[in-house]
Amino acid sequence: MVNHYHFYKFNSLTGEKHSHRLTGYTEYMFGIGSFHFHVYFGTTSFNGHYHVYSGITGLPVKTAHGHKHKIAGRLNMANLHSHYYENYTHENIEYTGGKILKRVLS
Structure with missing residues (x-):
């Protein structure tokens, strides 16, 4: 599978009478074909405080x-x-070029 990433945008579950919006793009893809994952991370803020998050996605869902x-x-x-x-990432994917990725990782 060609290296790619996904957009995501959704709210956290409500706690302390508010929720947070998580918005971003998955990062690095690892695995082969339909057995691949992505890393994601970010920050989200609300009313003067913020939270950080990170993780690894689940396997692809067709x-x-x-x-x-x-x-x-x-x-x-x-x-x-x-x-x-x-929640889930959006199903649309964006492709990253191999040459660009190699330059970034070098």
Whole structure:
């Protein structure tokens, strides 16, 4: 499978009477063909505090126009609370060129 990444945008579960928006792109792809994963990470803020998150996606789930990956986990503890999140990446994929990736990793 050609190296690619996915966009994601969804809200965490509500905790402490608010939720956080997680928005970003998956990063590095590792694995082969339909047995591949992506790394993701980011920060999300709300009303003066922020949480960080990171993880590894689930395996690809086939869709009508390609595939998507499950993203699930827990935001780090901040202001004495945390939030769980669970959703999927968008099925549309963007491709990264091998030459660009090799330059970045060199």
